Amino acid sequence: xxxxxxxxxxxxxxxxxxxxxxxxxxxxxxxFMHAYIVGFMGDIIEINAxxxxxxxxxxxxxxxDNMQQLPNDLAMADVSSLLNDLNSQFPATxxxxxxxxxxxxxxxxxxxxTRSQGPATGxxxxxxxxxxxxxxxxxxxxxxxxxxxxxxxxxxxxxEEFSRKLAIDPGEQLTLISSTMxxxxxxxxxxxxxxxxxxxxxxxxxxxxxxxxxxQYALDMENAAGEILGFFKSGFYDDETALMYxxxxxSSDTLNNDEFIPVMRSLSQxxxxxxxxxxxxxxxxxxxxVFIIAMSLVLWNAGLLxxxxxxxxxxxxxxxxxxxxxxxxxxxxxxxxxxxAGSITGTAxxxxxxxxxxxxxxxxxxxxxxxxxxxxxxxxxxxTSADFYIGFIPGxxxxxxxxxxxGIGIYKRQTAKLxxxxxx
Amino acid sequence: MENSxxxxxxxxxxxxxxxxxxFTALSGIGxxxxxxxxxxxxxxxxxxxxxxxxIIGSLDVPTSGLVKVLGQSISELNAKESARLRKENxxxxxxxxxxxxxxxVYENVEFPLLxxxxxxxxxxxxxxxxxxxxxxxxKIRSKPPQLSGGECQRVAVARAMVKxxxxxxxxxxxxxLDAANSHNILKTMEELNRELKTSFLFATHDEKVINxxxxxxxxxxxxxxxxEVVSN
Numbered sequence: 208x209x210x211x212x213x214x215x216x217x218x219x220x221x222x223x224x225x226x227x228x229x230x231x232x233x234x235x236x237x238x239f240m241h242a243y244i245v246g247f248m249g250d251i252i253e254i255n256a257x258x259x260x261x262x263x264x265x266x267x268x269x270x271x272d273n274m275q276q277l278p279n280d281l282a283m284a285d286v287s288s289l290l291n292d293l294n295s296q297f298p299a300t301x302x303x304x305x306x307x308x309x310x311x312x313x314x315x316x317x318x319x320x321t322r323s324q325g326p327a328t329g330x331x332x333x334x335x336x337x338x339x340x341x342x343x344x345x346x347x348x349x350x351x352x353x354x355x356x357x358x359x360x361x362x363x364x365x366x367e368e369f370s371r372k373l374a375i376d377p378g379e380q381l382t383l384i385s386s387t388m389x390x391x392x393x394x395x396x397x398x399x400x401x402x403x404x405x406x407x408x409x410x411x412x413x414x415x416x417x418x419x420x421x422x423q424y425a426l427d428m429e430n431a432a433g434e435i436l437g438f439f440k441s442g443f444y445d446d447e448t449a450l451m452y453x454x455x456x457x458s459s460d461t462l463n464n465d466e467f468i469p470v471m472r473s474l475s476q477x478x479x480x481x482x483x484x485x486x487x488x489x490x491x492x493x494x495x496x497v498f499i500i501a502m503s504l505v506l507w508n509a510g511l512l513x514x515x516x517x518x519x520x521x522x523x524x525x526x527x528x529x530x531x532x533x534x535x536x537x538x539x540x541x542x543x544x545x546x547x548a549g550s551i552t553g554t555a556x557x558x559x560x561x562x563x564x565x566x567x568x569x570x571x572x573x574x575x576x577x578x579x580x581x582x583x584x585x586x587x588x589x590x591t592s593a594d595f596y597i598g599f600i601p602g603x604x605x606x607x608x609x610x611x612x613x614g615i616g617i618y619k620r621q622t623a624k625l626x627x628x629x630x631x
Numbered sequence: 632m633e634n635s636x637x638x639x640x641x642x643x644x645x646x647x648x649x650x651x652x653x654f655t656a657l658s659g660i661g662x663x664x665x666x667x668x669x670x671x672x673x674x675x676x677x678x679x680x681x682x683x684x685x686i687i688g689s690l691d692v693p694t695s696g697l698v699k700v701l702g703q704s705i706s707e708l709n710a711k712e713s714a715r716l717r718k719e720n721x722x723x724x725x726x727x728x729x730x731x732x733x734x735x736v737y738e739n740v741e742f743p744l745l746x747x748x749x750x751x752x753x754x755x756x757x758x759x760x761x762x763x764x765x766x767x768x769x770k771i772r773s774k775p776p777q778l779s780g781g782e783c784q785r786v787a788v789a790r791a792m793v794k795x796x797x798x799x800x801x802x803x804x805x806x807x808l809d810a811a812n813s814h815n816i817l818k819t820m821e822e823l824n825r826e827l828k829t830s831f832l833f834a835t836h837d838e839k840v841i842n843x844x845x846x847x848x849x850x851x852x853x854x855x856x857x858x859e860v861v862s863n
Contacts, residue, residue, distance in 0.1 A: 208745045208746075211734075211738065211741075214738070215733050215734060219732075219733045519729075523729045525714070525717075526688070526717065526723045526729075527718065527742060527746060527790075528714050528716075528717035528718020528719065528721070529714065529746055530710065531710055531714070
């Protein structure tokens with residue numbers, strides 16, 4: 208009997224191929240859209256992570272308490288040994304020391320007198336080590352507007368907007384006037400090698416980007432750093448893991464009251480980012496749910512129509528002596544086969560398209576030029592574990608439920624009526 | 632005749648809801664059919680032929696009265712029992728053949744045997760016998776859309792007869808066939824009736840069928856108008 212029904216299912220294209228195609232399309236779209244939404248929302252988090260927050264951030268306890276003020280007098284000392292510890296404790300993470308600072312940029316004329324001046328926020332990061340990934344992380348090469356990236360000591364980048372305001376060109380000298388880690392005045396000369404536009408107003412307004420060793424030298428912070436940013440090697444922020452790492456790192460010193468003890472904060476534990484991470488999770492869920500519900504309705508209807516279309520066939524089978532309950536069960540088995548086949552194929556296709564979108568992304572940098580919003584210029588999908596099963600909700604559950612509902616008609620209709628539908 | 636009766640109907644009434652009222656399709660029907668009869672319900676459209684056939688076939692239930700098929704009261708059968716009655720003892724032939732289009736001739740005829748849970752060997756023998764009765768052994772791999780109307784109806788006859796049921800109910804079986812095919816089909820059914828002692832009950836208003844009947848039950852407005860046995 209099973210063989211007989213299976214043959215019928217395979218041969219009747221409107222019962223097998225068409226529903227499988229419909230389910231496959233629905234599931235593909237659901238999986239892809241979920242990965243796309245998670246990726247897009249996650250990208251906004253990633254941008255914040257790359258520039259300022261990291262996926263995790265290690266600071267001294269006091270620095271963490273006053274993070275908004277960038278208190279370099281509370282920076283960590285002996286950073287190289289701390290980096291070794293972090294690398295051995297958390298090998299799945301890349302650790303990058305950073306110094307955020309503020310100061311005044313002074314551009315001298317040929318006589319050494321001030322030509323122009325402006326306040327700046329600075330970012331010291333590893334730009335010159337051959338193994339450093341910081342340039343790629345901040346997409347500096349693509350953000351370059353004039354000149355070139357720093358290649359040797361004392362070379363810096365300025366934001367394009369800031370350099371125009373200061374009327375400085377690549378190759379010209381500038382002076383940073385700031386304060387050292389110990390509170391004395393710091394004055395250091397740099398050469399501006401190039402200008403960048405990051406596509407974010409806060410960064411483009413007045414930013415200086417320098418190699419961390421130059422900043423350490425300028426601010427008297429030898430082997431010190433305000434922050435060590437941790438980035439998951441997967442390239443994506445994972446809140447649960449970040450929280451777990453932070454808890455593990457901090458657990459060893461819970462009883463230590465030293466204000467210079469290093470502490471780790473996950474991205475979601477830093478200022479308002481926690482709210483944004485929660486919002487991202489919620490909105491990703493809402494948008495995905497809306498899409499999945501819409502697809503479920505489509506596939507539910509397909510299951511419903513598939514069942515209704517076959518009332519004539521049910522009439523024949525009833526006349527032959529098949530029981531209603533048996534017809535109903537076989538109808539559900541068929542929809543299970545269709546749902547499973549469509550869900551597996553659709554999930555595979557959805558994952559494939561999502562993978563393409565994750566690997567290559569869509570580059571919107573052309574139309575993003577001049578934008579002051581901090582949104583990604585390359586939109587990427589992100590495949591998560593949910594993408595492996597989420598398609599089964601519309602693909603399998605909705606198809607089977609639709610079939611079950613249409614099949615109820617077999618019971619509600621009088622046998623003679625079903626039988627009569629043979630003639631129509 | 633009473634001892635070998637396979638269908639016994641007493642004072643059968645069947646009403647259908649119609650708007651706020653009711654429509655009486657059958658009224659006070661009394662009838663007895665014996666094993667091996669070749670009988671027909673004859674009447675114009677709306678006379679109640681199909682309704683009566685459906686009730687005998689346990690596809691519908693009477694509003695009142697008694698209908699006993701092979702000793703079982705149709706009103707008292709639950710869904711499972713009426714399905715079993717159809718599966719084991721009744722064969723149906725429809726006006727528009729109603730074959731399963733995606734299945735082959737062999738598979739269509741085999742279907743009632745699958746429901747009976749017979750072994751593959753038993754099924755094969757019975758299907759081939761049935762196809763031989765209707766002269767379609769050369770078409771076992773064909774599918775209904777590849778057959779003529781006459782051939783389709785012969786497949787339907789084979790499907791109804793394959794399990795050697797006690798009763799075959801045929802609703803306008805020749806309505807879609809030309810004269811030659813109609814006569815072939817009717818001849819086949821008459822032979823099967825004679826050889827296998829299967830009872831045939833037709834619902835028809837087709838002269839070609841009426842001429843073959845051994846017993847003619849005339850229905851008019853839901854009542855039996857005349858019941859005559861044709862002497863051979």
